[in-house]
Amino acid sequence: MISQTAEYALRAIVYLGNQAGEACTTAQLAGEIDAPPSYLAKVMKGLGRAGIVGSRRGLHGGFTLSRDPNDVTLLEVVNAVDAFHRIRNCPLGRLAHQSGLCPLHRRMDDVMAAAEKSLQRTTIGELLEEPGLLCTVPCIAEPVVLESEAAL
Amino acid sequence: MISQTAEYALRAIVYLGNQAGEACTTAQLAGEIDAPPSYLAKVMKGLGRAGIVGSRRGLHGGFTLSRDPNDVTLLEVVNAVDAFHRIRNCPLGRLAHQSGLCPLHRRMDDVMAAAEKSLQRTTIGELLEEPGLLCTVPCIAEPVVLESEAAL
DNA sequence: GCAATTATAGATGTAAAGGTCCGTTTATCC
DNA sequence: GGATAAACGGACCTTTACATCTATAATTGC
Numbered sequence: 001m002i003s004q005t006a007e008y009a010l011r012a013i014v015y016l017g018n019q020a021g022e023a024c025t026t027a028q029l030a031g032e033i034d035a036p037p038s039y040l041a042k043v044m045k046g047l048g049r050a051g052i053v054g055s056r057r058g059l060h061g062g063f064t065l066s067r068d069p070n071d072v073t074l075l076e077v078v079n080a081v082d083a084f085h086r087i088r089n090c091p092l093g094r095l096a097h098q099s100g101l102c103p104l105h106r107r108m109d110d111v112m113a114a115a116e117k118s119l120q121r122t123t124i125g126e127l128l129e130e131p132g133l134l135c136t137v138p139c140i141a142e143p144v145v146l147e148s149e150a151a152l
Numbered sequence: 153m154i155s156q157t158a159e160y161a162l163r164a165i166v167y168l169g170n171q172a173g174e175a176c177t178t179a180q181l182a183g184e185i186d187a188p189p190s191y192l193a194k195v196m197k198g199l200g201r202a203g204i205v206g207s208r209r210g211l212h213g214g215f216t217l218s219r220d221p222n223d224v225t226l227l228e229v230v231n232a233v234d235a236f237h238r239i240r241n242c243p244l245g246r247l248a249h250q251s252g253l254c255p256l257h258r259r260m261d262d263v264m265a266a267a268e269k270s271l272q273r274t275t276i277g278e279l280l281e282e283p284g285l286l287c288t289v290p291c292i293a294e295p296v297v298l299e300s301e302a303a304l
Numbered sequence: 305g306c307a308a309t310t311a312t313a314g315a316t317g318t319a320a321a322g323g324t325c326c327g328t329t330t331a332t333c334c
Numbered sequence: 335g336g337a338t339a340a341a342c343g344g345a346c347c348t349t350t351a352c353a354t355c356t357a358t359a360a361t362t363g364c
Contacts, residue, residue: 001153001263001264001267002260002263003321003322004321004322005321005322007243010256010260011244011256014256025339025340025341026340026341027340033244034244034245036322036323036324037324038323038324038325039322039323039324041341041342042322042323044341045341045342045343048341048342055340055341055342056330056331056340056341057329057330057331057332057339057340057341057342058329058330058331058332058333058338058339058340058341059331059332059333059338059339059340060331060332060339060340061330061331061332061339061340061341062340062341063341074259082321091159092163092185092186093186103278103279103280103282104162104163104166104279107226107270107274107279108154108162110270111153111154111267111270111271112153114266114267114270115153115263115266115267118259118262118263118266119263122259126255127255127256127259128255130255155351155352156351156352157351157352177309177310177311178310178311179310188352188353188354189354190353190354190355191352191353191354193311193312194352194353196311197311197312197313200311200312207310207311207312208310208311208360208361209309209310209311209312209359209360209361209362210308210309210310210311210360210361210362211308211309211310211361211362211363212309212310212361212362213309213310213311213360213361213362214310214311215311234351305364306363306364307362307363307364308361308362308363308364309360309361309362309363310359310360310361310362311358311359311360311361312357312358312359312360313356313357313358313359314355314356314357314358315354315355315356315357316353316354316355316356317352317353317354317355318351318352318353318354319350319351319352319353320349320350320351320352321348321349321350321351322347322348322349322350323346323347323348323349324345324346324347324348325344325345325346325347326343326344326345326346327342327343327344327345328341328342328343328344329340329341329342329343330339330340330341330342331338331339331340331341332337332338332339332340333336333337333338333339334335334336334337334338
């Protein structure tokens with residue numbers, strides 16, 4: 001549902017939203033949100049095409065949020081890089097189900113619909129205003145050493 | 153979220169649930185639920201290991217539901233073949249978020265949690281009792297000709 | 305016991321998602 | 335204008351999900 005690509009996109013947008021208009025290069029961003037730099041470049045391209053971020057080339061260039069964070073929903077970000085899929089027709093192509101899915105797929109799509117709506121309800125702005133630290137903004141933060149590793 | 157593999161598994165279980173104990177071979181099943189036979193064989197193995205279906209080899213063998221359909225949840229079926237993933241720790245491994253996710257991942261996991269719960273609430277039995285035709289039980293059903301194809 | 309039928313196991317192939325690399329273009333600084 | 339720093343575009347590689355194939359083991363009917 002949320003691909004790795006969408007994860008990167010969301011992290012990047014949240015980070016940019018916190019930067020108050022300061023341009024941020026792909027390399028910087030990649031470091032901050034812990035994404036592979038060259039792949040992130042691709043993801044940012046997608047966000048640019050969708051009009052969510054703007055970009056400037058050359059020295060002191062980089063990416064900025066091009067819209068009000070309160071106006072950008074999580075769903076928009078996800079859809080920009082990796083479209084969210086609802087079940088619109090019977091996956092088996094049954095004629096009898098052209099209008100109206102069977103009970104199974106009705107439920108499945110209900111789940112999808114709820115997820116979609118939930119992503120649409122939340123804006124980047126809301127996340128920025130919430131008290132908790134954003135994990136794209138590490139303060140005291142250090143990489144976690146897992147118990148399994150620590151035991152070695 | 154729901155992989156192709158999970159789709160096949162759910163279709164198969166729904167179909168078997170409707171067969172009232174009659175054993176069904178992989179080849180038969182594959183035809184009915186429109187899944188690649190040799191791949192379905194693998195999927196069924198997974199369902200067998202999870203104890204959801206039982207199998208018999210040899211002539212007149214095949215698969216049967218090994219439990220009461222009212223007792224098998226959609227989530228169980230999905231988990232049997234392709235575990236459902238929640239966000240339990242900060243994906244960036246931030247120490248500051250070992251207990252409690254950041255606002256972004258809190259939302260993301262909320263979406264997952266809702267989906268998980270929704271899948272857990274519904275049983276195979278409920279689907280079988282619903283009025284609509286199951287699309288794994290084609291009656292009048294013929295493959296749909298899409299408008300885009302019909303226009304050619 | 306033999307032939308047919310079926311699940312089981314595992315090796316292999318294919319397609320899509322995830323990820324890297326490099327040359328080109330645009331902008332800035334000196 | 336030359337050097338540098340960035341996004342851009344596209345070719346390429348890698349990993350994983352999806353799918354196929356073949357051989358083996360269990361079961362049945364004769």
